[in-house]
Amino acid sequence: MNSKRLIRTLALLAAVAAGTIAPGVKADVLSTIAKTGTIKIAVPQDFPPFGSVGADMKPTGYDIDVANLIGKELGAKVELVPVSSANRVPFLTTGKVDLVISSMGKNAEREKVIDFSAAYAPFFNGVFGPEDIKAAKAEDLAGKTISVTRGSIEDLELSKIAPTSAVIKRFEDNNATITAYLSGQTQLIATGNVVAAAVNERSKLRRLSTKFLIKNSPCYVGLAKGESALQAKLDEIIAKAKKNGSLNEISQRWLHAALPGDL
Amino acid sequence: MAYHFDFTFVPDYAGMLAQGVAYTLGLTVVGGTLGILIGIGGAVSRTWNVRPFGPLYGYYVELFRNTPFLVQLFLIFFGLPSLGIKLAEWQAAILAMVLNLGAYSTEIIRAGLQATPRGQVEAADSLAFTRWQVFLHVMLRPALRKVWPALSSQVVITMLGSSVCSQISAEELTFVANFIQSRNFRAFETYFLTTAMYFGLALLVRQAMHAIGRHLIVRRPSR
Numbered sequence: 221m222n223s224k225r226l227i228r229t230l231a232l233l234a235a236v237a238a239g240t241i242a243p244g245v246k247a248d249v250l251s252t253i254a255k256t257g258t259i260k261i262a263v264p265q266d267f268p269p270f271g272s273v274g275a276d277m278k279p280t281g282y283d284i285d286v287a288n289l290i291g292k293e294l295g296a297k298v299e300l301v302p303v304s305s306a307n308r309v310p311f312l313t314t315g316k317v318d319l320v321i322s323s324m325g326k327n328a329e330r331e332k333v334i335d336f337s338a339a340y341a342p343f344f345n346g347v348f349g350p351e352d353i354k355a356a357k358a359e360d361l362a363g364k365t366i367s368v369t370r371g372s373i374e375d376l377e378l379s380k381i382a383p384t385s386a387v388i389k390r391f392e393d394n395n396a397t398i399t400a401y402l403s404g405q406t407q408l409i410a411t412g413n414v415v416a417a418a419v420n421e422r423s424k425l426r427r428l429s430t431k432f433l434i435k436n437s438p439c440y441v442g443l444a445k446g447e448s449a450l451q452a453k454l455d456e457i458i459a460k461a462k463k464n465g466s467l468n469e470i471s472q473r474w475l476h477a478a479l480p481g482d483l
Numbered sequence: 484m485a486y487h488f489d490f491t492f493v494p495d496y497a498g499m500l501a502q503g504v505a506y507t508l509g510l511t512v513v514g515g516t517l518g519i520l521i522g523i524g525g526a527v528s529r530t531w532n533v534r535p536f537g538p539l540y541g542y543y544v545e546l547f548r549n550t551p552f553l554v555q556l557f558l559i560f561f562g563l564p565s566l567g568i569k570l571a572e573w574q575a576a577i578l579a580m581v582l583n584l585g586a587y588s589t590e591i592i593r594a595g596l597q598a599t600p601r602g603q604v605e606a607a608d609s610l611a612f613t614r615w616q617v618f619l620h621v622m623l624r625p626a627l628r629k630v631w632p633a634l635s636s637q638v639v640i641t642m643l644g645s646s647v648c649s650q651i652s653a654e655e656l657t658f659v660a661n662f663i664q665s666r667n668f669r670a671f672e673t674y675f676l677t678t679a680m681y682f683g684l685a686l687l688v689r690q691a692m693h694a695i696g697r698h699l700i701v702r703r704p705s706r
Contacts, residue, residue: 367652400651403562403564404569405564
C-alpha cells in the first residue's frame with residue numbers, strides 16, 4: 221500500500237518535471253499561437269495612458285491598442301492579461317503570457333531573462349514648452365526659466381546639463397510644476413512625455429511641444445528568451461506599423477504627439 | 484538606535500544655506516516693516532473708522548486672518564497671472580507676507596489704541612499739543628508699547644511661516660533644506676540643522692524687535 225503510493229507520487233513528480241522541462245523541446249511560441257489562434261498579452265491596468273480600466277471596465281490605452289494591432293497582424297485572438305509593473309516579467313518567464321506590452325523599458329537586468337522586440341512607444345524625460353520658444357539643446361536654455369519637480373530624475377539631470385544662466389525653478393510636486401508653467405511663471409517645463417501628454421489633454425492653455433530629450437527609455441515588447449521566430453515576426457509587424465502610420469495614429473490618440481522619427 | 488549621523492555634506496552646501504538664511508531674513512525684514520506699517524494704517528483707520536479705509540480694512544483683515552497663508556501665496560503666485568499680474572516668486576512671497584502680517588498687526592495695534600484711556604488724550608489736548616503730537620506721542624507710542632511683545636511674536640510667526648514660500652520656488656531656508664535633502668537623502672541631519680537655524684533666526688528676530696522697541700517706542704520724546 222505504502223510503496224504503491226510512493227510509486228504513484230514519483231510518477232506524478234516525473235510527469236510534473238517532464239511538463240516543466242517540456243517548453244525547451246516543444247514547438248516555438250509563434251507556431252503555438254498559429255495553431256491555437258490566440259495570443260496572451262500582458263498589459264498594464266494602472267498606468268494611463270498606456271493602460272487603464274475604461275468606463276466599460278475593459279482595459280484601454282496605448283499598450284492595449286498595440287496588443288490588438290499585433291494580434292490582428294498575427295491573425296490571432298488577443299487575450300489581455302492585466303499585470304502590474306512588478307509581476308510582468310515573471311508572467312512572461314513562467315509562460316503565463318506570450319508577450320508583455322506593458323510600457324516596459326529595456327535594461328541589462330531584464331535582457332538577461334527576457335528578449336525584446338523593436339521599440340513601439342516613446343517614453344522619455346525632456347524639456348517641453350510652447351511652439352514659439354526655441355530650445356533644441358541644453359545650451360539653448362541660457363536665460364530661460366524652467367519649472368521642474370524637485371528631486372526628480374529630470375531635476376537631477378537638468379541641474380547637471382543646464383547652463384548657469386538658466387533659471388531652474390524647483391517645485392514640491394508635479395502639480396505645482398505644471399501650474400507654474402501653465403500660469404506663465406516659467407517659460408519651459410522639464411517632465412516626462414506622458415505627463416506632458418496628460419497636460420495637453422486636460423488644458424488648452426500653453427500647449428506643450430517637445431524641445432529636447434533629457435533621458436530616453438522607450439517601451440519595448442517583451443517576449444520569452446530564444447523565441448527568434450516570434451521576435452523576427454514582431455519586429456516586422458512593428459516596422460510595418462511605423463511605416464504605414466498605424467503606430468503614429470495610436471501615439472496621436474494616447475500621447476497627443478507624433479511618433480518621434482528616431483524611435 | 485543604530486542611526487549614524489553624517490554631517491559631512493554641510494560644507495558643500497554652506498553657501499546655499501547662507502543664501503537661504505539671507506533670503507528668509509530679507510523676507511522677514513521687508514515683510515515685517517511693511518506689514519507693521521500697514522497694520523498702523525489699518526489700526527488707525529479702524530479705530531476712528533476713517534472712510535473709506537476703515538470698512539475696507541475690515542474686509543481685508545477678515546479675509547487674510549481667516550484663510551491659510553499657503554493658499555494666499557498660491558493665489559498670488561499661480562492665480563494672479565490669469566489677470567495679467569505676473570509676480571516673480573520673491574515678489575509674490577513678500578506681498579503675501581506683507582498682506583498677512585498687515586492683517587494681524589492691524590488687530591494687534593488696534594487693541595493697543597483702544598486701551599489708551601480717553602483722559603490721556605484730553606490731558607494732552609489741555610496742554611495744547613497739536614493733533615499730530617497727540618496722535619504720535621499720546622496715542623500711537625503708548626499703544627505700540629503696550630502691544631510690542633505681541634507684535635514681536637507675530638513677526639516671528641510670520642518669519643517661521645515664510646518656510647511655505649518654498650512651495651512657489653522661493654529659495655529661502657526651507658527650500659534650501661528640501662533641495663539638499665532631495666540630493667543626499669540625509670533627511671534627519673538636514674532638517675535637524677534647519678530647525679536649529681530657524682531657532683537661531685527666531686531668537687535673532689526677537690532680539691532685534693526688542694531693540695527696536697526700546698529705541699523707537701519706549702524712549703521719551705525729545706524736547
